[in-house]
Amino acid sequence: MKDYKSFVKYSKPGPRYTSYPTAIEFNTQFKYEDYIEILKHQKAQLSLYFHLPFCRSACYFCGCNVIYTAKEDSKERYLDYLFKELDLLSKIINTQREVVQMHFGGGTPTFFSAKQLENLILKIKNIFPNFTQDSEISCEIDPRFLNEEQANVLIQNGFNRISFGVQDFDEKVQKEIHRIQPFELTKNVVDMVRNKGVKSINMDLIYGLPFQSLESFKRTLEKALLINPDRFAIFNYAHVPWLKKNMRKFDENTLPSPDVKLQILEYCEKFLTQNGYKMIGMDHFAKPQDELFKALENGSLHRNFQGYTTKGGTDLIGIGLTSIGEGRRHYMQNFKDMPSYEKAIDEGKLPCEKGIMLDDDDELRKIVIMELMSNFTLNIKNIEQRFKIDFFEYFKQDLKELQKLNEFITIDKARIKVNETGVLLIRNIAMCFDKYLKRISEDKKVFSKTV
Structure with missing residues (x-):
């Protein structure tokens, strides 16, 4: 194990580069009319991202744009507006283009019922009928919110990649981050979707959380390996309490130091390599038979707001609250607050707030x-x-x-x-x-x- 004390000088604020320029450069000078003209003339294959922002309760580490609710009518209302946004899009872009990638992110997408998910998927496929045979269709899932009926809807409608949020199996860490998630629950849910035919399973872990140590994270990795995911995404916890109020609940003295975090990351790389995985880009690990592994070998790996992908060169369309779209020379982001999002759609406009031309x-x-x-x-x-x-x-x-x-x-x-x-x-x-x-x-x- 290296002595990482000397590496502390490199610990400074910096982007994760899911985009360049980064989202803080997005502005309202990018005119709506110019964006519509771009959409009208796009010709590349499509990648679709749908943001489903609802969660029942807060996970204190979370930096995502989420809405906490238990109200069923809030979800129904949101779906109504998603459908209206899709209808608006269908009048602007060529929806007959091939779709090679679609992703449901959140929030907790499976906080929506099986019937709600099915209605959304049917609407999408009615608008975008040309999914390729090898299209990557994926969904982020909190294992605490997935039942067999929801799993059936996703898998019967072509979802072939599932990403499970775990973060850590240590009970003390789970209690502190307000996310109690027993190992057995997670394993049972992963086994269920595997038995239904899903070939690609990803597991998200986070290092840098309160009360984590190298030894505690070793135990989490050992448990995770028993579940045998095809990919791991092992993220460095982004502590931004000035942006996310829920992060202020942490005592910063309980967060592991930069040198401990580097020890954890180095151990992850060695441990997973010894167990058949390879580091793929920043934070990600995959088995040799995974297409990410092959893309790294031939230099075709691509990075966007959905992480690492083999689907480079597409036009990414972001749909839903706060979603971000990307083309070769632009980014565009939807409104982050629900009233502004709904108001734009009610006025017959796509809910675009800001963006940037490159x-x-x-x-x-x-x-x-x-x-x-x-x-x-x-x-x-x-x-x-x-x-x-x-x-x-x-x-x-x-x-x-x-x-x-x-x-x-x-x-x-x-x-x-x-x-x-x-x-x-x-x-x-x-x-x-x-x-x-x-x-x-x-x-x-x-x-x-x-x-």
């Missing part, structure tokens, strides 16, 4: 950052040919920043390659190419710590 420099830096985040390597010659630049001249100032991390990378005329230790600090490495970070004062609280 200029040439943005597109170039986006490719560089996402390649490093996804594949831990950058083919400099490809970048130079694609964008008609001298890489070392164009990024002269950025490379000076990168040199401060030279113990974690190798650079020659053809390539930047991140080494095994550098993978643990990939956000820091990518940040060297982010021109927007230079405009943010160090004392302004925007991002979570990288370590």
Whole structure:
């Protein structure tokens, strides 16, 4: 085990780069009319994201945009507006294009009943009839909220990837984060969907939570391995109490230190590698037969708001409260509050609040950052040919920043390659190419710590 005490100096606020430019750069100067024109002329395959924001109670670690409710009419009302949003979309975009990816995120998508889920899926497939045979159709699931009827609806309608939120199996940690979830409950639910034919199971874990230690997380990993998921997503807890009030419930003295978190991450990589997994991009691990593993090997791994995917080059359409859409040269985000979301739809408009158009420099830096985040390597010659630049001249100032991390990378005329230790600090490495970070004062609280 390395001595990570010296790595604490690299623990500073930084993006996770699910987008570039990051969401804090989205603004209302991106005109609605311009966005509609973009949608009308899109031709690429489609990726659809549906945000289902409701939860029954708060998990204190959660940084998602959620609404806590037990009211059935709130869910029914939301579905009505989702259907109206889909109808508006159908009049603007070419809905006959192939759909290669669809994801239900939350909140807790399975907080909706089996019948509600079925109605939503039927509406989607009526609007978008051309799902490809190999389309990736996935759903985030809280194991505490999934019954057999819901599972049947999802699987009979083509959902082939299920992502289970677990976070930690330690009882003390679970109590502190307000998410009691026994191991047996989780295993039974995973076994149920496997027995119904789901071939790809992901499990989300989080390190950096209150009262976690290297030893306690080892026990969580050992239990998780008994469930045998095809993928793991092991996230660094993003502690942003200035944004999320529920996080203020934590005593920050109970959070593990940066060096302990790095020890946990290094142990995860070694433990999972020994047990048949490989690290895929930041936070993710997959078995060799998984398509993410194959994409990493051939350099085609892609990163977006849904995490890592093999479905690069699509037009991502975000549907529902706070959802984000992405094209080659734009991002657009829906309203985050329900009254504004509903008002826009009632006025016959898509519920778009803000976004950003990418200029040439943005597109170039986006490719560089996402390649490093996804594949831990950058083919400099490809970048130079694609964008008609001298890489070392164009990024002269950025490379000076990168040199401060030279113990974690190798650079020659053809390539930047991140080494095994550098993978643990990939956000820091990518940040060297982010021109927007230079405009943010160090004392302004925007991002979570990288370590």
